[in-house]
Amino acid sequence: MTERQGSGSRLRRRLGHTDLSGVGGVRAELGKFLGPRRGAEEVAVAELLLSELVTNALIHTRNGAVVTVTEAPGRLRVEVRDFVPGQEPAPYVPNADDGTHGRGLILVQSLADSWGVTAQALGKVVWFELRGG
Template sequence: MRTGELTGRRERRPTRLRRRVGHADLSAVGEMRCALREFLRHRPGRQDPDVAELLLSELLTNALIHTRNGAVVTVTSAPARLRVEVRDFLVEREPTPYVPNADDGTHGRGLLLVRSLADSWGITAQALGKVVWFELCGRTA
């Protein structure tokens, strides 16, 4: 499968979007938001694209700012669930939710947003790096 390729066109089969992002490529965050919105437009689930974009932005920005080897974004959808994974290649530490104080401006709220808005989320250690992921369940209209 080529990077960025969409697979699995059947309604019941999961579909996937996968992209590699270079470490210094912060413009890729906006590009990934657009790719995610387009991906969601063609699937049957009813996940909120605004929430999915926001949470993807938070995880991808963290990976690009705090690591030096880029990231791999994988979005997998099924009719009732959307899973977004951001894999980095930094071994030294695992992210922890930061509790910002009033003087922090906008710094440190990414994982708090993920924890608040995702139906589930977590961190999976890899042999090299980790995957930070979230899931959004389908909503009824």
């Protein structure tokens, strides 16, 4: 669902807990949503970070996730909400034996202008922001 609000706009999508195939779909929706208003590099970074957060939520919580993307002049905010309380994620440097696992929040921390975790009554929101556009 895409909404226009004043000078900004919003994309919102819910994914079920078994919907790992939906990660690519929501990533493609983000690319279309941002379209020509953002540079290709910024879109690629936003897609990568969104993919990491959604994958984490779907793998680690088993209750699905809600993605909300808010675009305003000079700012893009992406939020991924899950519905499991008490599991606050934290970036860590994985062992070499971990393959490709454990690097998602390190990417978010490295590439986003800001990021964080906000507790909710049920679950939490992991978010990042990119400035520009």
